[in-house]
Amino acid sequence: MKRRSFRKITTVLLAATLTLGLLAGCNGSKPADNKQEKVLRIGVLSGGYDDSYFRQQYTDVYEYTHQNIRIEVVPAIDQSQYRYSDGSEGYQQPDYLESMKKIMTGGNPVDIVVTDTSVLNQLIQENMLKQLDPLMQEDKFDTSDFVPAVIDGIKDLGDGKLYGLTPSFSSSALFYNKKIFTDAGVEPPTDKMTWDDIFNLARRVSKGEGKDRVYGFAFSRYQGSDPFYDMQYNYVNALQLKTYDDKAETMTVSSPQWIKVWETMTKLVKDKIIPDSSVGMSDGAMDQWTPISGDLFLSGKVAMTIGENYYINEIVDANNNAAKIKNYKAVDWDVVTVPVHPEKPDVGGNIWLSNTFAINSAAPNPETAWDFIKFINSEDWAKLRSRGNSYEMVARKSYIEPKQGLDYNIQAFYLLKPTPPTDPKDDKMLIEKPGLYSVTNVGRNYYQEVLENKKTPEEALKEWEEKGNKMLLEIKNNPKTQFQEDGTPFVPDESGASGVKY
Structure with missing residues (x-):
C-alpha cells in the first residue's frame, strides 16, 4: 500500500477519536490530562530514514489520545548508513540482537522493543524482557479472542509464558483454482491435508504439453522462482531437517530422510507436476506480456500454489480488471491450510510475527509501556485496524473477515500452529x-x-x-x-x- 493511503487511514482513525472518543477508552485507558510530558522510547530493529510509516501504524493515535506522552522511535540498526556507502567495504550482516541490546541498556534505555520472533526469542533467553502475564492478570486483559496460533507462537518462545504481544500478523495458505479441479473431475483440497495428499491431487490435475502445460502444484507463484529455495523454505524447514550439526562441524544431509525428500521433490519436477525455474521463460510468453504473465497461478499454469494472505489483494485486483488483461479470465479460487507432515499434523503454518511488542526489563517507564501495549492490542484497535490494513491480519479472531465481502476459507491462514522458532x-x-x-x-x-x-x-x-x-x-x-x-x-x-x- 502506498504511503498516501496510510495517511488516509490515519486521518480516519483520528476522526474516529474526535467523533466517538472510541480509542480514548481502549481497554480501560483514559485520556491523559495535561501533566508533565513523559517520553516513551520504542526500539525497532531497523530504521533511520523516516519513521512516519511506523508512527502512522502504531503511535499517532496513542499520542493524540495521551497528550502528555511523547514517543521516540529508536532504530537498533540505522539503515541510512548504507545509503552513503561506496561499496568498497562490502556488506556485513548486521547483528540485530547485539544492536537491540545496546539500546536496551545504558543510561537511556528504550521502554519497548518491537522485534521479530528470532530476536524476541533470544532476548527472552537472556532475561531482558518483562513477563506480561502478571500485568494481564492484574488488568484482566483477555486474550481469548486472539488467534491461538499467534498467542501460542509467542508463548512457545517463553516456555509457555508471554513476553510480548502483537496486534497483527501475516500468514500463508494453499490457494487453488476451482475450475481446474472441476474440469478434471477431482475433489479440491481440504484443510490439514498432508504433503503427499496434495502431491497426489497435483498429479491428477496436471495436464497438457509444452507451453500449454498445467502443473498441479507450485511452491511459489512466481515465474522463474528457485526450486531449491522453495523446497528448503516450505518443505524441509517444516520437517526441521538440519544441514549440519549443532556445532556446525559436521554435515547431516546424507541421511535416509534427506534422500527421501530429494527423491520426492526431483521426481515431481521431472514428471512435470511441479514447474522448474524455466517454465514461462522460454516458451515465447515474454513476447505476449500482460500484467499477470509472471504469476503462474493467475495465468492458469498451476492448479495450487502457496501464497501469503496479501496475495488475495492481487487476485481480487486482477479479477476486477479482467476485461483489461489480454486473454485473462477471472480466477475462481479458494484457500486451505498449507500441507502438513503426518508427524506434525497441526504444525505447518508460515505465520510471521514481525512486529511483536515487548517491555524492556530495564524500562524507565514500564507502566506507560504496558499501557501502550494494551492500547494497540485492544479490541477497539483491532476493530479499526481491520478496516484498512491490506498486508496483515489483526490478531483478534472477531475482526478477521474476508476481503471486500468475498466468501473464502479465511481460517486457513490461522488454523495451523506456526513452525517452531529456530534455536x-x-x-x-x-x-x-x-x-x-x-x-x-x-x-x-x-x-x-x-x-x-x-x-x-x-x-x-x-x-x-x-x-x-x-x-x-x-x-x-x-x-x-x-x-x-x-x-x-x-x-x-x-x-x-x-x-x-x-
Missing part, C-alpha cells in the same frame, strides 16, 4: 559464522545435477556432505571465512572487502 544459538552462530549460508546454498548445485539426471539423490547428497564438511572445517579454523559461489574460501579483510583467497 537462538543457531541464529547467533549464523551471525558469527556468515560462511554457513554458503554451506547451505552450495547444495543448490547438487540438487540441479539431480534434476538434470547427472546424479541420483543419494549420490548428490553424499557429495554435498563431503563438500560441506570441507567448508565447515574452513569455518572452524577461521569463523570469518566466507565462500564464492563455487565454494572457494576467502576471508574478508578488515574493511569487509573481498579479501584474500586461499
Whole structure:
C-alpha cells in the first residue's frame, strides 16, 4: 500500500477519536490530562530514514489520545548508513540482537522493543524482557479472542509464558483454482491435508504439453522462482531437517530422510507436476506480456500454489480488471491450510510475527509501556485496524473477515500452529559464522545435477556432505571465512572487502 493511503487511514482513525472518543477508552485507558510530558522510547530493529510509516501504524493515535506522552522511535540498526556507502567495504550482516541490546541498556534505555520472533526469542533467553502475564492478570486483559496460533507462537518462545504481544500478523495458505479441479473431475483440497495428499491431487490435475502445460502444484507463484529455495523454505524447514550439526562441524544431509525428500521433490519436477525455474521463460510468453504473465497461478499454469494472505489483494485486483488483461479470465479460487507432515499434523503454518511488542526489563517507564501495549492490542484497535490494513491480519479472531465481502476459507491462514522458532544459538552462530549460508546454498548445485539426471539423490547428497564438511572445517579454523559461489574460501579483510583467497 502506498504511503498516501496510510495517511488516509490515519486521518480516519483520528476522526474516529474526535467523533466517538472510541480509542480514548481502549481497554480501560483514559485520556491523559495535561501533566508533565513523559517520553516513551520504542526500539525497532531497523530504521533511520523516516519513521512516519511506523508512527502512522502504531503511535499517532496513542499520542493524540495521551497528550502528555511523547514517543521516540529508536532504530537498533540505522539503515541510512548504507545509503552513503561506496561499496568498497562490502556488506556485513548486521547483528540485530547485539544492536537491540545496546539500546536496551545504558543510561537511556528504550521502554519497548518491537522485534521479530528470532530476536524476541533470544532476548527472552537472556532475561531482558518483562513477563506480561502478571500485568494481564492484574488488568484482566483477555486474550481469548486472539488467534491461538499467534498467542501460542509467542508463548512457545517463553516456555509457555508471554513476553510480548502483537496486534497483527501475516500468514500463508494453499490457494487453488476451482475450475481446474472441476474440469478434471477431482475433489479440491481440504484443510490439514498432508504433503503427499496434495502431491497426489497435483498429479491428477496436471495436464497438457509444452507451453500449454498445467502443473498441479507450485511452491511459489512466481515465474522463474528457485526450486531449491522453495523446497528448503516450505518443505524441509517444516520437517526441521538440519544441514549440519549443532556445532556446525559436521554435515547431516546424507541421511535416509534427506534422500527421501530429494527423491520426492526431483521426481515431481521431472514428471512435470511441479514447474522448474524455466517454465514461462522460454516458451515465447515474454513476447505476449500482460500484467499477470509472471504469476503462474493467475495465468492458469498451476492448479495450487502457496501464497501469503496479501496475495488475495492481487487476485481480487486482477479479477476486477479482467476485461483489461489480454486473454485473462477471472480466477475462481479458494484457500486451505498449507500441507502438513503426518508427524506434525497441526504444525505447518508460515505465520510471521514481525512486529511483536515487548517491555524492556530495564524500562524507565514500564507502566506507560504496558499501557501502550494494551492500547494497540485492544479490541477497539483491532476493530479499526481491520478496516484498512491490506498486508496483515489483526490478531483478534472477531475482526478477521474476508476481503471486500468475498466468501473464502479465511481460517486457513490461522488454523495451523506456526513452525517452531529456530534455536537462538543457531541464529547467533549464523551471525558469527556468515560462511554457513554458503554451506547451505552450495547444495543448490547438487540438487540441479539431480534434476538434470547427472546424479541420483543419494549420490548428490553424499557429495554435498563431503563438500560441506570441507567448508565447515574452513569455518572452524577461521569463523570469518566466507565462500564464492563455487565454494572457494576467502576471508574478508578488515574493511569487509573481498579479501584474500586461499
